[in-house]
Amino acid sequence: MINSLYIIRACIALLSTTHHITSAFISPSHKIRTLGLSPLKAIIYYPDDFDANDFEDSAAAYTEQVAYINSGVFNEAPYSQLADRLFRDPDKASVLARLASAYSPPGYSIDLPNINDVRCLHVDNKHLEIEAVVCDNCECSSLLVPVDFPTECDLGYGLEECVLNNVQNLDNQGGDLIQGRINAFADEEEAQKAYDVFQMIGGSDYLNPNPTKLPEWWVPPTSSEDVSECDMIESLLNEADWQLEMRGMCKQVLQESGDLGYGDEVQLAVVKAVGPAGMVLEAQVWRRGKSVYDDGGINNIDILCVPVKFASESTNRSAGIKDLVLRVVSSVNA
Secondary structure: OOOOOEEOOOOOOOOOOOEEEEEEEEEEOOOOOOOOOOOEEEEEEEEOOOOHHHHHHHHHHHHHHHHHHHHOHHHHHHHHHHHHHHHHOHHHHHHHHHHHHHOOOOOOOOOHHHEEEEEEEEEOOOEEEEEEEEEOOOOEEEEEEEEEOOOOOOOOOOHHHHHHHHHHHHHHHHHHHHHHHHHHHHHHHHHHHHHHHHHHHHOOHHHOOOHHHOOOOOOOOOOHHHHHHHHHHHHHHOOHHHHHHHHHHHHHHHHHHOOOOOOOEEEEEEEEEEOOOEEEEEEEEEOOOOOEEEOOEEEOEEEEEEEEEOOHHHHOOOOOHHHHHHHHHHHHOO
8 A cells, every 4th residue: 555645637527528638647746665656647538618727726626635535544454454464364363362351341251262253343553443252152242342552553664563563462461361351250150050059959849848847967968960969869769669668767767766656657758858968858647546736727647857867977988869868768678
């Protein structure tokens, strides 16, 4: 791109059907090295009532217009070409991705691994604008990240080198910023995992019972894997195929605690909670010759909480919760 001002000393007018033809040359308005380019020749049409004074005035006006255009539109070309090179060069694309992550605006932080595509939309002597396509598990969005240069570049010679130096300096300075973003996103991810676990725990049965029915040794599962395993065990043990074993477990525990009298019968047993330290059941007990007062009136049916604690030596081992449950069920019904 030659930053020179070209003046066409001619004016075109279509005021007459009869025109003269002459030749004109387009030449630089000041002397510069033109990279071996020769002056361009043009054919100019003008009417036979042409006035030289009008020509000079028109040429002067046209000179001002060309000067205006030369100062604006023509200067965009180097920026566009440089932006295109930054985008097409794979090495520069990785740099742009790091800049987009490091200098993303507040409230729109970009996690570097989530950048799917990146390109330089605009660059000038003061800043560059980066478009980053960011994708998560659900959708992708396009974000515009403006990045100011640490050092403003001269519009003259060395613009490209200055811009690239600024980009390199920004990349070097952005390392700590990216690490801070990575740590922040890691904290957010852990917080999200904890929230997900809380949601899973909130939907499980072992938080629904009255807290007074949970024994003091009770420990809820803390990981999503343990929550899923405990829910699966609870659902399995509440199936009809396990009802005999669950009633037998409740009967033995209630007899040992003295809560099951002679002739009393455990009619139904329901597992209410399973955890790493034990499990909690509810037993429907029929009381022989004894009235029980509840909200429904007087009857001989009682609902009892039956806590079953795993052996201390068992919980200290690396056995899974399922193994601990099966072990205690087998020992009770042996």
